[in-house]
Amino acid sequence: MPSIAIIGAGAAGTAAARTLHASGVDVDLYARNGEVPFNRTLVNKGIAIGLLEPAQAALPDTGAALRSETVRGLDPRARRLRLDSGDTHAYDALLIATGSRPRTLDEEVIGRDQAISGGRLTTLHSAADAVRVRDLLATTQPARVLMLGGGLVASETASLLTDAGHDVALITRAAIPGANAIGEHVARRLRDLHRPQHAAYLERTVHSIRTHTDRISITLNDGSQVEGDLAIVAHGTLPAAPAPWTGPDGIPVDSRLRSMHAPRQRIYAAGGIAVHHYPGHGSYRIDHWDDSAAQGIHAANTLLHDLDMADDPGQYLPSSTFSARIHGHTLTGVGHPALGTRTRVLSEEPLITAHYLGDVLVALTGVDAASHLRELMPRLHHSDPVTESTVPVTRQHV
Numbered sequence: 183m184p185s186i187a188i189i190g191a192g193a194a195g196t197a198a199a200r201t202l203h204a205s206g207v208d209v210d211l212y213a214r215n216g217e218v219p220f221n222r223t224l225v226n227k228g229i230a231i232g233l234l235e236p237a238q239a240a241l242p243d244t245g246a247a248l249r250s251e252t253v254r255g256l257d258p259r260a261r262r263l264r265l266d267s268g269d270t271h272a273y274d275a276l277l278i279a280t281g282s283r284p285r286t287l288d289e290e291v292i293g294r295d296q297a298i299s300g301g302r303l304t305t306l307h308s309a310a311d312a313v314r315v316r317d318l319l320a321t322t323q324p325a326r327v328l329m330l331g332g333g334l335v336a337s338e339t340a341s342l343l344t345d346a347g348h349d350v351a352l353i354t355r356a357a358i359p360g361a362n363a364i365g366e367h368v369a370r371r372l373r374d375l376h377r378p379q380h381a382a383y384l385e386r387t388v389h390s391i392r393t394h395t396d397r398i399s400i401t402l403n404d405g406s407q408v409e410g411d412l413a414i415v416a417h418g419t420l421p422a423a424p425a426p427w428t429g430p431d432g433i434p435v436d437s438r439l440r441s442m443h444a445p446r447q448r449i450y451a452a453g454g455i456a457v458h459h460y461p462g463h464g465s466y467r468i469d470h471w472d473d474s475a476a477q478g479i480h481a482a483n484t485l486l487h488d489l490d491m492a493d494d495p496g497q498y499l500p501s502s503t504f505s506a507r508i509h510g511h512t513l514t515g516v517g518h519p520a521l522g523t524r525t526r527v528l529s530e531e532p533l534i535t536a537h538y539l540g541d542v543l544v545a546l547t548g549v550d551a552a553s554h555l556r557e558l559m560p561r562l563h564h565s566d567p568v569t570e571s572t573v574p575v576t577r578q579h580v
């Protein structure tokens with residue numbers, strides 16, 4: 183029986199482990215030293231706001247053998263992993279599902295390191311980050327939180343902390359935060375939802391930070407100053423892989439999620455680490471939970487196919503949903519909006535937008551429109567464009 187190793191026990195790794203284990207192959211699932219596989223989406227929605235203890239964010243058992251040891255690197259030709267202990271582990275096929283790491287503030291930001299070591303500047307990516315945020319917020323009620331970034335995690339966290347009674351200010355480089363990821367129309371709607379709730383410093387960047395014993399003050403690039411008890415950096419993510427892929431580029435994969443660096447070496451990649459190519463478009467990466475899980479299953483099925491144990495799963499096309507609850511409204515997306523070169527508003531109330539690459543529908547986004555998006559999902563990646571008449575509930579078209 184072939185021996186399969188999976189590095190990374192998050193969305194992609196655990197979904198793949200479950201699929202492979204169910205097919206009867208031997209699977210070793212590697213998590214970092216001391217890490218219990220956990221649901222990262224609960225870092226802000228559960229742990230940071232004190233709703234859940236880290237242990238409550240644990241993922242269910244996959245049936246695969248769980249090895250809590252960081253993988254330091256691998257030798258693709260020898261088909262061996264190098265483990266933190268110095269041991270090695272031989273495999274017949276390998277899935278890399280190591281996800282991403284958070285972008286931090288640039289090194290040039292004066293006072294950055296003091297703010298981090300003083301505990302008042304943090305990312306919000308790991309359970310440890312969330313515990314740090316939770317504990318600091320517990321000592322300062324209400325706290326003044328500076329949210330650096332305007333993507334979905336930043337937006338959702340700003341909303342959660344506001345609901346918890348804190349005073350959140352948004353600081354974003356973009357005029358319409360999130361427009362690149364979810365399209366301009368939906369991003370504008372989100373900005374309008376935030377407006378009555380937060381002080382917003384749009385089109386600004388951080389120039390310097392001063393750390394005091396009880397607060398930090400941030401000077402922005404236009405010279406304005408803003409004070410807070412805590413600043414959270416939510417500037418998106420970069421892929422994070424073991425050697426030889428430790429750089430910021432991720433692991434390019436083919437249409438079946440096989441590593442393009444090692445085409446014949448039975449290496450696959452899925453989730454936040456994988457860099458895809460869409461026909462007619464450049465490369466892209468998706469860092470959402472359901473899509474990462476779908477990639478994990480797809481890569482596992484390709485792997486089984488390469489071992490003559492399953493049919494070819496075909497080309498991987500991003501078709502999963504993602505959502506965020508923001509100030510009482512639900513943003514939902516399907517597919518990968520950033521693939522689109524043209525956006526069409528299908529409905530203003532509820533807001534539904536369709537994202538096209540040429541005449542192929544590659545994604546849908548909407549606000550309070552989850553059921554409508556679900557009905558339109560089967561049209562993704564087809565070239566029969568959605569027309570207004572196909573949208574189930576539309577009160578006003580533009």
Ligand SMILES: Cc1cc2nc3c(=O)[nH]c(=O)nc-3n(C[C@H](O)[C@H](O)[C@H](O)COP(=O)(O)OP(=O)(O)OC[C@H]3O[C@@H](n4cnc5c(N)ncnc54)[C@H](O)[C@@H]3O)c2cc1C
Nearest residue numbers: 190192193194214222223253280281453454469470471474
């Ligand atoms: C605060 C927050 C909220 C989010 N909320 C949502 C949401 O609501 N909806 C949504 O769709 N997405 C959300 N996301 C994004 C989502 O969590 C990620 O897209 C998803 O977890 C990516 O899955 P993955 O399997 O690629 O990586 P992960 O789930 O991060 O798993 C990778 C695992 O690999 C481990 N690992 C890394 N390197 C090694 C190594 N060398 N050896 C051993 N193990 C290693 C890591 O420790 C990690 O456990 C959120 C992200 C954050 C940070």
